[in-house]
Amino acid sequence: MTTTTTSPVLTATGVTMRFGGLTAVQSVDLDVHPGEIVGLIGPNGAGKTTFFNCLTGLYVPTEGSVAYQGTVLPPKPHLVTQAGIARTFQNIRLFANMTVLENVLVGRHTRTREGLWSALLRGPGFKRAEAASKTRAMELLEFTGLADKADHLSRNLPYGEQRKLEIARALASDPGLLLLDEPTAGMNPQETRATEELVFAIRDLGTAVLVIEHDMRFIFNLCDRVAVLVQGQKLVEGTSEVVQSDERVIAAYLGTPFEGAPGAEEAAEVEAAEAGAAPRATGGAAQDEAQRGTTARTEDGQ
Numbered sequence: 527m528t529t530t531t532t533s534p535v536l537t538a539t540g541v542t543m544r545f546g547g548l549t550a551v552q553s554v555d556l557d558v559h560p561g562e563i564v565g566l567i568g569p570n571g572a573g574k575t576t577f578f579n580c581l582t583g584l585y586v587p588t589e590g591s592v593a594y595q596g597t598v599l600p601p602k603p604h605l606v607t608q609a610g611i612a613r614t615f616q617n618i619r620l621f622a623n624m625t626v627l628e629n630v631l632v633g634r635h636t637r638t639r640e641g642l643w644s645a646l647l648r649g650p651g652f653k654r655a656e657a658a659s660k661t662r663a664m665e666l667l668e669f670t671g672l673a674d675k676a677d678h679l680s681r682n683l684p685y686g687e688q689r690k691l692e693i694a695r696a697l698a699s700d701p702g703l704l705l706l707d708e709p710t711a712g713m714n715p716q717e718t719r720a721t722e723e724l725v726f727a728i729r730d731l732g733t734a735v736l737v738i739e740h741d742m743r744f745i746f747n748l749c750d751r752v753a754v755l756v757q758g759q760k761l762v763e764g765t766s767e768v769v770q771s772d773e774r775v776i777a778a779y780l781g782t783p784f785e786g787a788p789g790a791e792e793a794a795e796v797e798a799a800e801a802g803a804a805p806r807a808t809g810g811a812a813q814d815e816a817q818r819g820t821t822a823r824t825e826d827g828q
């Protein structure tokens with residue numbers, strides 16, 4: 527369901543992130559509306575995670591702004607979470623020596639009002655809040671299918687369940703928008719299918735979702751709309767059908783040059799310079815990067 531008439535939960539405007547001479551994200555605009563699942567795809571190194579980091583205040587964008595429900599967010603992770611945006615990480619970030627339940631309780635803290643003294647003195651207010659948080663955390667473990675593992679240490683969970691736990695922890699802050707960075711990486715097909723169902727269920731409960739994934743089947747099954755980042759720029763945005771049939775997207779994944787492609791001019795210059803230099807150099811970062819792109823394409827093309 528695409529509800530483009532409602533005002534967006536997320537409005538990213540002209541988001542740019544430079545690291546020294548490298549522009550990782552360049553003037554990206556993106557809206558996410560309530561009830562939507564939006565996909566963010568692009569080859570390795572396209573700037574997808576960097577864009578998420580800009581949205582969540584982990585990075586202060588060099589230019590541009592990020593608004594949640596119409597209010598511009600300060601670039602501070604805890605304020606972004608408090609406002610209503612939660613995320614998971616491409617490289618799982620759980621507290622390895624805490625239990626599954628405790629990890630979800632950590633995610634709950636932005637929604638509990640009990641302060642430090644209350645926690646230290648463990649007064650009745652704290653105990654009530656603690657009980658309510660536990661109830662909510664257990665609900666989320668039920669929802670994500672992890673309830674029977676509540677007392678396990680998170681480091682002992684299989685990889686796929688650690689990814690689910692990250693989702694449960696993110697949901698604990700009651701977000702209006704959930705950002706997922708490669709939620710099915712390392713999962714088997716059954717786990718991926720279950721994650722797809724989980725994301726639909728999250729959306730159905732009223733949380734909009736913005737998801738980065740390399741698994742194209744997952745993305746095109748799931749998303750109302752897909753945006754494609756290539757070399758930091760948004761190349762195409764549209765429904766799964768539109769994006770799948772856009773030859774610029776295919777070219778970007780295949781690494782084939784096309785007219786007007788971001789970075790095409792620079793690539794042409796490099797190619798011309800390389801053609802003039804003999805013998806041709808082997809190895810090097812650019813070649814490694816190209817190989818990484820090829821690997822991703824092979825996985826994605828299925």
Ligand SMILES: Nc1ncnc2c1ncn2[C@@H]1O[C@H](COP(=O)(O)OP(=O)(O)OP(=O)(O)O)[C@@H](O)[C@H]1O
Nearest residue numbers: 545548550568569570571572573574575576577616
């Ligand atoms: N903190 C940083 N400092 C310098 N460069 C960075 C930093 N973070 C990311 N980059 C660079 O920004 C570019 C985009 O990286 P990013 O991780 O956002 O890509 P991605 O689209 O998420 O790729 P992948 O699909 O491999 O996860 C890369 O060239 C990367 O090396």
Ligand SMILES: [Mg+2]
Nearest residue numbers: 574575576616
């Ligand atoms: Mg990434």
